[in-house]
Amino acid sequence: MSAPEVTGHRLGPPDGIPVGEGRAFAVGDRQIAVFRLRDGGLRAMDALCPHAGGPLADGQVDATKVVCPLHNYTFSVADGSCGNGDFEVTVYPVREERGEVVVDL
Structure with a gap:
């Protein structure tokens, strides 16, 4: 049986984002900020x-x-x-999948 296929944009291991900080990634034609929260959760x-x-x-x-x-x-x-303020940003689904941070646009 083969491993399930990773979907979305793979950004590398979560350890590349220190706990309590964010990192910017080029994803497709966008710049996405991915945050690793103190509880281990990911947000993008x-x-x-x-x-x-x-x-x-x-x-x-x-x-x-x-x-x-x-x-x-x-x-x-x-x-x-x-x-x-009168602004907003788009949030994206993000998760850890098979040892990598994966974001969906």
Whole structure:
């Protein structure tokens, strides 16, 4: 019996993303920020803040939000809504599959 096929975009092992931090990846024609939460969960969203293009992967992240490092806009890791502005980012399904981080666009 063969192993199940990995679907989506493979980004490498989760150890490449330190716990409590994010990393940016080129996925297809998009830049995606993937975060490894302190509880081990993974979250993925657009990598650029829609306010001024700040690098969201470099922002502070907790269980519910990421804070843009440029101007402190906050974005929900669950739905991409902005907690303090009229912006939003797209969130993407992300998971660990066969020892790799996999994101679906």
